[in-house]
Amino acid sequence: MSLQPGDALTSHNFGLQIDGVMVEYLQEVSGLSIEQDVIEYQQVSANGKPVTKKLPGVKKAGECTVTRGMTSSAAFTQWINNSISGNMGSARKNASIIMMDYQNAPVKRYNLRNAWCSKVEAGGVKAGDASALTEQVTIVFEELVIE
Template sequence: MSMAPGDTLTSHNFGLQIDGVMVEYLKKVEVLSFQQDVIEYQQVSATGQPKVSKMPGVQKAGECTVVRGMTHSSAFTEWIKESIEGRMSTARKNATILVMDPESNPVKRYNLRNAWCCKIDASSVEAGAASALTETVTITYEELVIE
């Protein structure tokens, strides 16, 4: 089923690539943010009227939080491990959050440059419970590029 003009994407089909390789389909992506300084300057126009202008300043680094099912995804687990152990020469990677259409074709990319995992929370475990185990991972990055 292809999308008709004007259709909006749904939020149920997305995944994570690390260095261009799909490593994980995610349960949830939270707080994917971008922030940029705003430079405001004032000047006087040729007619002597005050004029205020704004222009973009420096981009700021960001963070996002992803929730994944606790799986045997060795690539994602190794990335987390490299970050925890402080091996930054290999922990900094380019990651991409992919949003896909109903036919699993990528239609939007959030490219996270020089990303690494800075926090991990594992879900609670309980004897006799019938629930999926998840990991919540906070990813910090130096630059966000949206395609």
């Protein structure tokens, strides 16, 4: 690994892999989150003192948002279309958000199990504007495993 002790990863070197295929162009990945319920359990000890414990509860599914340049990527567009049309047999895929060092070596992976697109939002268009057209895709997933 090319990171030295004390080095941190940079935020500009990342990738999204869907069923082993890297998505060609990405601008941003944001909001990667997953939650777990917390159970608060109260009881009284043998000497009569109240004791409060916090226990892990049920894991909730997570989501993240991917912003990408609007390209002609047929694979990514097909995945979005399968999700939006409800074709869940083809839409549920395993995806990974990969953080890389400055030599493009993978350092950390966020593996998303049974991921699919729940929302697509196209960037605004405006006559005379010279900016790139983007789309935001909200990806939901059932489980997150961090490597």
